[in-house]
Structure formats: structure tokens, C-alpha cells
Amino acid sequence: MKKTIIVAVLALLSMSAFAQDAKSIxxxxxxxxxxxxVYISGSMFKMMGEMPEIPLGEDGTDLTPYIKAMDGFYLLNAPHNDAMVKDAENLVKSGKYEMMMEVTDEGDHVRIFTSKKGNMITGFLILVDDSSEYLFICMDGQISEEDFQKLIAEAMKNA
Amino acid sequence: MKRIDDIVKDDFRELERIADDNAISVPDALEDKVRDALLSTAIRNERRRGNRAGKGLAVLAPFAVAAALGLVIWTRPPKLQDTFDDPALAYAQLEETFTYISNQISRGLDIADEAAPAINKPAETLKKTLKK
Structure with missing residues (x-):
């Protein structure tokens, strides 16, 4: 009987586990x-990775070698929203992410975070806060650090 | 030996007479036996009360668990729908995002490059001073 009550309490407490992750935000x-x-699921990433021809455009970047291992992409762009800022900050404070870079320039405050497991990057978070807008971008997946660096370098080449 | 029904019917004087009669002996350790009997009755009653409470909780516990599970399921966030149906459009969004990210990283690196002379200056000053 005591065990039943403990299970019920643990079930209620587990609700707090839903609190802050990119999906819930x-x-x-x-x-x-x-x-x-904007949401892109893991299934859509797999479909992108299997596309025979990617319409790259003039300065296109071929991301297909790297995106098959991604699980989810979440983007939110809104007028400055205190509640969203607070939830994003709580996500950062959860300890899952470590800061990769922070830039404050011309009123823009840009922060880039990654989460890692060994040599694999399992998550990527970018938060951009200017006085009028707030941008939240989060990507989940399993990509090696080396591949991630190639991905960014590829994008920078064509930027 | 008198029965309880008979003792109840006796008047007060008869009871007093019986109490004063030294010929009637009280069984040995009667007081201890009475105390033991009262204690065991009290313990039995306490156990019965506990069992009733335990049975009540045992009946309620499954409902509590069902309510907790229902609450967990009800508050679970809905499954997300892809924004794009066409992988090409999703890819275009992804490419735009990575371009934006790389621009931000480049911007950060440019600012760091601009700051490099200022960072190096104290080291250079120190070198010159040490050379002298």
C-alpha cells in the first residue's frame, strides 16, 4: 500500500521533468x-538526407552529409517576450548546454550553446536578443564535433 | 459462586456485607489478570482500528494512481507537426539558418580579431621593458 502511494507521488513529480526542453518551449x-x-522533425531530416538533388542556389551549402543524424529543429521568432526569454534562460540554466560563444554588438546579444556527450554534439542552441525581437533556435541530434565544424565552415564559406 | 446478574440485583447493604466477609477469598493475582485482560482488549481494538484505516487506503490507492497517471497523460504536450511538407523547403529553411549562424560566428571572430592588437599590447610592452 505504501509502495502504491510512493509510485503515485513519483508519477506526479515526474511531471516536472516536462518543464524545460526545446520541444516544450x-x-x-x-x-x-x-x-x-518552424519545426523540422527527425523524419524530415532523413528525407532531406535522401534527396537526390538539393537545390543549392548560387551560394548554396551542401548540408546533406551532416543532417541525417539530426532529430529535431525548433525555431521561434517573436517580438520581445519576457516569458519566452525566461523559459529559454531556464533551459540554459538546466545545465544541459555550455556556452560556445557570446557576441554583443550594435544592440544585438547573440549566444551560442552546445551540449555534448563525449565527442558528439547532441544539441545546439542559439539565442538572439535585440531590443525588439527574440530568436530561439535549437537543434537536437548526434553529430561529431568534427562534422559540426565542417558544417559551420561550409556555411561560412558561402556566407 | 454468584453470577453477575445476581450481583446486579443485590442491594448496596448486601454488597457491603459480602465485601466485609473475610471468609470469601480473592483469587491470587486477580489484579494482574484483570490488568492483562484489559490490555489485550485495548490492543485488539487498536489493531482493528488500524486494519480499517489500512483497508480504506488500499481502496483509495488505485484511484490515486489512476488520477496521477491521468494527469500526466492529460498534461503531456501534443505531438508536433512538421512546418514543411516538402523536404526541399525544409532544406531551404535549414540552409538559411546555418548561413545566419555562420554569420554570427564570423561576426564574433571579427570582433575578436579587432581586439587582438589591444590584447597583445601589454605583452609587447612587457617584452620591450624586459629587453631594456
Whole structure:
């Protein structure tokens, strides 16, 4: 009987585990007025990776070698929103991510974070805060550090 | 030996007479036996009360678990839908995002490059001073 009650309490406590991750933040804000949300699932990443011809355009970047291992992409762009900022900050404070870079320039505050497991990057988070807008981008997946650096270098080459 | 029904019917004087009669002996350790009997009755009653409470909780516990599970399922976030149906469009969004990220990284590196002379200056000053 005591064990049953303990199980019930643990089930209730586990609700707190839903608190802050990129998916829950995206769920919370994507449907709100004035918020632009983009979600790309792991299945869509696999489909992208299997596309025979990617329409790269003039300065296109071929990301296909790297994106098959991605699980999710979450983007939120909204007018400055204190609640969203707070939730994003809580996600950063959760300890899952470590800061890779921070740039403050011309009123823009840009922070880039990664989460790692050994040599694999399992998550990538970028937060951009200017006085009028807030941008939240999060990517989940399993990509080696080396591949991630190639990915960024490839994009920088064509930027 | 008198029965309880008979003792109850006796009046007060008869009971006093019986109490004063030294010929009637009280069984040995009667007081201890009475105390033991009262204690065991009290313990039995306490156990019965505990069992009732335990049975009540045992009946309620499955409902508590079901309510907790229902709450967990109800508050679970809905499954997300892809924003794009076409992988090409999703790819275009991804490419735009990575271009933006690389621009931000380049910007950071440019600012760091601009700061490099200022960072190196103290070291150069120190070198010149040490050479003298």
C-alpha cells in the first residue's frame, strides 16, 4: 500500500521533468499570435538526407552529409517576450548546454550553446536578443564535433 | 459462586456485607489478570482500528494512481507537426539558418580579431621593458 502511494507521488513529480526542453518551449509559444515557429522533425531530416538533388542556389551549402543524424529543429521568432526569454534562460540554466560563444554588438546579444556527450554534439542552441525581437533556435541530434565544424565552415564559406 | 446478574440485583447493604466477609477469598493475582485482560482488549481494538484505516487506503490507492497517471497523460504536450511538407523547403529553411549562424560566428571572430592588437599590447610592452 505504501509502495502504491510512493509510485503515485513519483508519477506526479515526474511531471516536472516536462518543464524545460526545446520541444516544450516550442509547444508553448509556436501557436501564439505574432510568433513565427518552424519545426523540422527527425523524419524530415532523413528525407532531406535522401534527396537526390538539393537545390543549392548560387551560394548554396551542401548540408546533406551532416543532417541525417539530426532529430529535431525548433525555431521561434517573436517580438520581445519576457516569458519566452525566461523559459529559454531556464533551459540554459538546466545545465544541459555550455556556452560556445557570446557576441554583443550594435544592440544585438547573440549566444551560442552546445551540449555534448563525449565527442558528439547532441544539441545546439542559439539565442538572439535585440531590443525588439527574440530568436530561439535549437537543434537536437548526434553529430561529431568534427562534422559540426565542417558544417559551420561550409556555411561560412558561402556566407 | 454468584453470577453477575445476581450481583446486579443485590442491594448496596448486601454488597457491603459480602465485601466485609473475610471468609470469601480473592483469587491470587486477580489484579494482574484483570490488568492483562484489559490490555489485550485495548490492543485488539487498536489493531482493528488500524486494519480499517489500512483497508480504506488500499481502496483509495488505485484511484490515486489512476488520477496521477491521468494527469500526466492529460498534461503531456501534443505531438508536433512538421512546418514543411516538402523536404526541399525544409532544406531551404535549414540552409538559411546555418548561413545566419555562420554569420554570427564570423561576426564574433571579427570582433575578436579587432581586439587582438589591444590584447597583445601589454605583452609587447612587457617584452620591450624586459629587453631594456
Amino acid at each position: 516550442y509547444n508553448k509559444y509556436s501557436g501564439q499570435e505574432g510568433v513565427t515557429g
